Amino acid sequence: xxxxxxxxxxxxxxxxxxxxxxxxxxxxxxxxxxxxxxxxxxxxxxxxxxxxxxxxxxxxxxxxxxxxxxxxxxxxxxxxxxxxxxxxxxxxxxxxxxxxxxxxxxxxxxxxxxxxxxxxxxxxxxxxxxxxxxxxxxxxxxxxxxxxxxxxxxxxxxxxxxxxxxxxxxxxxxxxxxxxxxxxxxxxxxxxxxxxxxxxxxxxxxxxxxxxxxxxxxxxxxxxxxxxxxxxxxxxxxxxxxxxxxxxxxxxxxxxxxxxxxxxxxxxxxxxxxxxxxxxxxxxxxxxxxxxxxxxx
Amino acid sequence: xxxxxxxxxxxxxxxxxxxxxxxxxxxxxxxxxxxxxxxxxxxxxxxxxxxxxxxxxxxxxxxxxxxxxxxxxxxxxxxxxxxxxxxxxxxxxxxxxxxxxxxxxxxxxxxxxxxxxxxxxxxxxxxxxxxxxxxxxxxxxxxxxxxxxxxxxxxxxxxxxxxxxxxxxxxxxxxxxxxxxxxxxxxxxxxxxxxxxxxxxxxxxxxxxxxxxxxxxxxxxxxxxxxxxxxxxxxxxxxxxxxxxxxxxxxxxxxxxxxxxxxxxxxxxxxxxxxxxxxxxxxxxxxxxxxxxxxxxxxxxxxxxxxxxxxxxxxxxxxxxxxxxxxxxxxxx
Amino acid sequence: xxxxxxxxxxxxxxxxxxxxxxxxxxxxxxxxxxxxxxxxxxxxxxxxxxxxxxxxxxxxxxxxxxxxxxxxxxxxxxxxxxxxxxxxxxxxxxxxxxxxxxxxxxxxxxxxxxxxxxxxxxxxxxxxxxxxxxxxxxxxxxxxxxxxxxxxxxxxxxxxxxxxxxxxxxxxxxxxxxxxxxxxxxxxxxxxxxxxxxxxxxxxxxxxxxxxxxxxxxxxxxxxxxxxxxxxxxxxxxxxxxxxxxxxxxxxxxxx
Numbered sequence: 001x002x003x004x005x006x007x008x009x010x011x012x013x014x015x016x017x018x019x020x021x022x023x024x025x026x027x028x029x030x031x032x033x034x035x036x037x038x039x040x041x042x043x044x045x046x047x048x049x050x051x052x053x054x055x056x057x058x059x060x061x062x063x064x065x066x067x068x069x070x071x072x073x074x075x076x077x078x079x080x081x082x083x084x085x086x087x088x089x090x091x092x093x094x095x096x097x098x099x100x101x102x103x104x105x106x107x108x109x110x111x112x113x114x115x116x117x118x119x120x121x122x123x124x125x126x127x128x129x130x131x132x133x134x135x136x137x138x139x140x141x142x143x144x145x146x147x148x149x150x151x152x153x154x155x156x157x158x159x160x161x162x163x164x165x166x167x168x169x170x171x172x173x174x175x176x177x178x179x180x181x182x183x184x185x186x187x188x189x190x191x192x193x194x195x196x197x198x199x200x201x202x203x204x205x206x207x208x209x210x211x212x213x214x215x216x217x218x219x220x221x222x223x224x225x226x227x228x229x230x231x232x233x234x235x236x237x238x239x240x241x242x243x244x245x246x247x248x249x250x251x252x253x254x255x256x257x258x259x260x261x262x263x264x265x266x267x268x269x270x271x272x273x274x275x276x277x278x279x280x281x282x283x284x285x286x287x288x289x290x291x292x293x294x295x296x297x
Numbered sequence: 298x299x300x301x302x303x304x305x306x307x308x309x310x311x312x313x314x315x316x317x318x319x320x321x322x323x324x325x326x327x328x329x330x331x332x333x334x335x336x337x338x339x340x341x342x343x344x345x346x347x348x349x350x351x352x353x354x355x356x357x358x359x360x361x362x363x364x365x366x367x368x369x370x371x372x373x374x375x376x377x378x379x380x381x382x383x384x385x386x387x388x389x390x391x392x393x394x395x396x397x398x399x400x401x402x403x404x405x406x407x408x409x410x411x412x413x414x415x416x417x418x419x420x421x422x423x424x425x426x427x428x429x430x431x432x433x434x435x436x437x438x439x440x441x442x443x444x445x446x447x448x449x450x451x452x453x454x455x456x457x458x459x460x461x462x463x464x465x466x467x468x469x470x471x472x473x474x475x476x477x478x479x480x481x482x483x484x485x486x487x488x489x490x491x492x493x494x495x496x497x498x499x500x501x502x503x504x505x506x507x508x509x510x511x512x513x514x515x516x517x518x519x520x521x522x523x524x525x526x527x528x529x530x531x532x533x534x535x536x537x538x539x540x541x542x543x544x545x546x547x548x549x550x551x552x553x554x555x556x557x558x559x560x561x562x563x564x565x566x567x568x569x570x571x572x573x574x575x576x577x578x579x580x581x582x583x584x585x586x587x588x589x590x591x592x593x594x595x596x597x598x599x600x601x602x603x604x605x606x607x608x609x610x611x612x613x614x615x616x617x618x619x620x621x622x623x624x625x626x627x628x629x630x
Numbered sequence: 631x632x633x634x635x636x637x638x639x640x641x642x643x644x645x646x647x648x649x650x651x652x653x654x655x656x657x658x659x660x661x662x663x664x665x666x667x668x669x670x671x672x673x674x675x676x677x678x679x680x681x682x683x684x685x686x687x688x689x690x691x692x693x694x695x696x697x698x699x700x701x702x703x704x705x706x707x708x709x710x711x712x713x714x715x716x717x718x719x720x721x722x723x724x725x726x727x728x729x730x731x732x733x734x735x736x737x738x739x740x741x742x743x744x745x746x747x748x749x750x751x752x753x754x755x756x757x758x759x760x761x762x763x764x765x766x767x768x769x770x771x772x773x774x775x776x777x778x779x780x781x782x783x784x785x786x787x788x789x790x791x792x793x794x795x796x797x798x799x800x801x802x803x804x805x806x807x808x809x810x811x812x813x814x815x816x817x818x819x820x821x822x823x824x825x826x827x828x829x830x831x832x833x834x835x836x837x838x839x840x841x842x843x844x845x846x847x848x849x850x851x852x853x854x855x856x857x858x859x860x861x862x863x864x865x866x867x868x869x870x871x872x873x874x875x876x877x878x879x880x881x882x883x884x885x886x
Binding site for chain 1: 346350352399400403404405406407409410411413414415417418421422424425535536539542543546550585587588589590591592593594595597598601602605
């Protein structure tokens, strides 16, 4: 029999991974809104963030806040490099070519991660203790609270950035109408670079906060990426507030299916939901197809 | 143009016929068999990706369906290997219709992600359905194929059989490309709107070519199972789909010969790299097979950035440019 | 007398909304068989939307489209082309990787019928049909004056030639009606004259031509009938002379 506390436990686990999917989905949306590209290397940013954080905290022994900032900055730079060297130089981009390019970048990043960190999974110490706390009969890790808190913080920053800063408003203008934005003096190429930078940074943060719980290894990128994309589509591609809700929903669904059906098929179920949504409601569960044309960060 | 392709097939057949006499070593013959299997999959994928312009990251799934059908129908139900292979192709084609119907309505990124999702699901099932697929430990004791009373039990025999399949596949593909249907597919790649304004039923044609390319992949998967006689989920992960796309793109996406070239080059690449690593070791540089992924990614990126039409077109253009430069110099006098 | 001027395409209270925006507002239009008819109007008036509705690229919100009295509403583009409607596109859409001749050969898609299995297995059986396709494609290329470039890659042709190629491709369909979406846009003066002559030639073949065009000189020169739309509604209809004298048209173009 399923106890009340078991259900709560699955809910907690679901929300925890859901927060990560939400962050990955936000990363997808950033680049999608600015360029119309789906970045297949999105999951690799998460892996890179996680692994770099492991090295900085466990090997270099940096304090966590410093390692956090250094890692995020480094992966952000990787995102900028990706845009400068692989997206920006393409003169006559076709969708097919751009897809293959981002796939190539993802393989390269995966190859680098394997070369540097090898094939083993890495532990990382929790931000503040790994003692589980009691939560209405279920248990919750302090790290899970960190994950939720950081998601909330990022969402707040995100809303502030796109609504109250000049740069954020320029990015929105570019997403809505690139030509018009360019005519009003916005440097649209710079906005594209910025979107890659922000997207890589958010990916890195996702990797940093989840690594203490899942133990990062080089090969996790693809699955994290595709589930994050699932959340992005579920929430309506390009709509980040939708993506956050969809990410959490997907996480809970996945945890529930692991609990009620079988943990072996957990990954398949998340993907199945992705396919189902793609086939039946490609505009997402929250959006209508008319709203889909309006890109909102 | 058509005739040139048939000459090409003849030329390939001649090389294939001669190779086992030049390569006596079973190890290298084995690599050439894997090359043939990759070529076979890439012929199908090229028809889909290069001609019809529809990306599929799901072809590892059809390889898996072919391989597991061959393995399971023969070992668990005692079927004849040929029947199992046929059943695998039939299942792959049915699955391709079911997946293709909704998927191929999607475009570009959505299509890539949907096929990627499909391939991941199949891989997860191969690993998780332990009762049926044996899970991570896989299926062993898969019987060999036999043909007219000859068991395909030596690498030379298997080599000839697999490459015969490649040549047949090429023949079918070349015929298709130069037909009304093939032109319709290329039209879909060029502009879906224009193609449908000329009466091309884009939905149906896309599904048809998806099904055909799934059949190619399934055949290749079955042949793999009957050659190595043991399968596990390892080779059928999403990375393999990416590798297949790399093969097609490296050679030149718009030509079936590009796919053959790319598949051959990349199948032989690990050998080249291990050869290279011996050379590098002399200079105290350690090359590990772990770096192969990085090399594949690097090749794919360089090709896509600098020669989007593939290696051969790239070389042709650069030599043409050199000639032109020389010509201008000559006129300058 | 009136029986000769039969209507080939009739549009009844056609309406198209995008979200809340009304692009085509209960439009009634009819086009006469054998005529060259033009649809003109300011930018954003809904002309191309009308084309896309008639050729099946957009589903109408409401209303009806009839070809010789037969209902086309809601049919897919490839079905509509099979019923004898060809079209070109405002932003030229040749198949860039294919040769000029192959582009036109795609236009014969509906006039040939070999399927995938036969194509793969029995290439010999296709020869006679292939030969016929090639010959009629060449004659279409001849009609637009591109026969000498048959083997060139379509994507490498200049814009003017690509527009001609699109028309040749449409002719290969042997349509009853050919829709041309801004055939002269991007063409220089000399090419525009050539386009006018070509449209005359197509009319002489007995094909009804309906075009959207901004080049007024060309429109007034070649059209039998002109329809003016603005904000998705018909504001005037008549011969080029009548239209040029119509105060409402002048108003719409010059602004009130």
